[in-house]
Amino acid sequence: MDFLNKLGKKASETYQATKEKASTISEELKLKSKINSLEEKIFEIYAEVGEIVYNEMKDGKDVSKEEIAIKCEDISRKKDEISKLQTELLTVKKIKKCVNCGVELEIESEFCSKCGTKQPVIEKVEIKKEEPTEVKEVELIEVNNVPQEAENSSNESSNEGSKESSDNDQDK
Secondary structure, eight states: OHHHHHHHHHHHHHHHHHHHHHHHHHHHHHHHHHHHHHHHHHHHHHHHHHHHHHHHHHTTOOOOHHHHHHHHHHHHHHHHHHHHHHHHHHHHHTEEEOTTTOOEEETTOSBOTTTOOBOOOOOOOOOOOOOOOOOOOOOOOOOOSOOHHHHHHHHHHHHHHHHHHHHHHHHO
């Protein structure tokens, strides 16, 4: 009986370890996918900038700095987001980068294996996964005895909303 208990405990431990590893790999893949997507968007923006510059130069116009500046800001935002995702990826992989040369090291490393620089101590980081929020159904209740002013103002705002939606429908 003791053998079966040990076997069951070992199987449970193995399952937990496998589950954690699969979860880590899944998280890594999600982060890498987000990074690749952002890099592709940056490449597309570079192409758009090049096309804008080419077309304006071809037409003998000065290049519109406002339009280019907007694209450059978008690129900068995406690069910042990539940097954050890469930091998060390192955390998920439980590694860090050398403060001097940038080589990837085990999170517990005190010195860089490449350049020998002393590394700052990183406290253990727990990654908290957000639980999906629960969606609740809401039941509409008929409201009676509404003062005349409130009723008129709600009718006006609903009329404006329906007018806007009909305007939007016409635009389409």
